[in-house]
Amino acid sequence: MFVVRPIAPSDYSALYDCAVESGHGFTSLPVDEGLLQKRIARAQEAFARPHVAEPGEEGYLFVMEETRTGAVVGCSGIEAAVGLSDSFYHYRLGHEVHQSASLDIYNAQQTLTLCNDYTGYSELCTLFLRAPYRRDMNGRVLSRFRMLFMAEFRERFSQYAIAEMRGVSDEDGNSPFWSWLQQHFFKLDFTQADYLTGIGEKTFVAELMPRHPIYVSLLPAAAQKVIGQVHENTRPALKMLQHEGFRCRGYVDIFDAGPTVEAEIENIRSVRESGRYQVHIGVVKQPTRYILCNTRVADFRALQADVELHDEQVVIAPDVAEALRVGNGDWLRAVAL
Known part of the structure; x- marks a missing residue:
């Protein structure tokens, strides 16, 4: 039998193994002992609060345990409200129209604009199930139980929930989208930038990100192709969330351009049903x-x-x-x- 429960200090070693196994692009599980210990302590503090009137800085982290052996086989989490103390960045996909009536020319350009539009939203995050246990609906349980938690303790969460989907990158952690940003703005490789974000060092984003909308048509074809696309290993998670009613509204990750999906919590299928x-x-x-x-x-x-x-x-x-x-x-x- 597999049971999901709040994480405990004794789960650190298993959480670290999950962080290592999760690979590149999994920002919410950095391979960093101090930060993982802080994540556990922060979760314990959130679970210990008996009464919460409104969502705040709480971060709930859970593990799935095999009761027969006591082995921790995966983890998943919920952030009550993102961006309240640290900026929470996305690119918003939009359009800009260039038109000349006299020349009978109409040209609509897709743009990427840096934004903080999801500030205050609840976030489903840190979903990882170790490979030997990706069977018997364990992955579905490890994701969907969070909807039950939000439904039962509704006052602890926002009106809306989001989930960031890992974007396209290769086995070495190279992202076609980031390659363009790296060349022109950052001079950091993808794994380093992703790691800095995971440990909360986000100042460099505001300092170095292009401050004006980016015309998608000016990006290399490889970068354009992956905007809004998910990593191969993330497709099942995206499909499950879509079944729950989550939809992408045109927001993508600033590093790998993976889509962010959103839903009103009351309308999430598992909450509603x-x-x-x-x-x-x-x-x-x-x-x-x-x-x-x-x-x-x-x-x-x-x-x-x-x-x-x-x-x-x-x-x-x-x-x-x-x-x-x-x-x-x-x-x-x-x-x-």
Whole structure:
């Protein structure tokens, strides 16, 4: 059985392994001991707050654990509100029209403009599942349980949520989009720039990024081609989020031009279709697979299991109840897997 729970200090080694395995372009998991330790401490502080009136600087980080072995097999997180203390940059895709009526010439140019439009939005982030465990719907659970967490603790999050999708880069971490920026503005390779952003050193972005809109047609063909495209390993995650109702509204990453998708939290499919059910521990006679979570913050638990629903009651097996740390009469939030 695999259970999702809040990260603990003892999970540092496993988190570091995830950071190494995640590879280039995974900004939210830098291979840096001090920053990963801070990330764990920050998450613990967020989970320890019993009452939150509105989203702030909280960063919730979870791990998926195999209960039989105790092995941590993946992680995922939610930022309550991005950009409140550190600038949160994107490129906004737009259009600029050049027209001459006398010459009967009409020319629409696509542009990229640096912006901070997503300031204050909640962010789904840091989703990584180790390769041997990418099976049996584990990846879907590790992503979608976050929608249940946001639905259950709605006051902790913004009206909207976003997710940044990793853009196109090769095995060595070279990004066709960044190559152009590097040549003309930065003199840093992609992995170094990505690492600096991951550790919170973002001043160089404001200092060196082009301050005026960029005409996409002036970029090399290789850079143009990858704007709004995702890394091959990211396609399943993007497809799942699209199924949940997330859409790209024309914002891309400033380094690799990967798309950022967004949705109103109330309209996310798993939020909208989830429900609260009172627990009855017993024999599940007519099983249906669901993602389940308890209704506690500091002692949060989530997993997938076969259950039986009756109006406002959910029948779960004893081992599922033990893993979720619930008893008869407690409440769960659930959505069909």
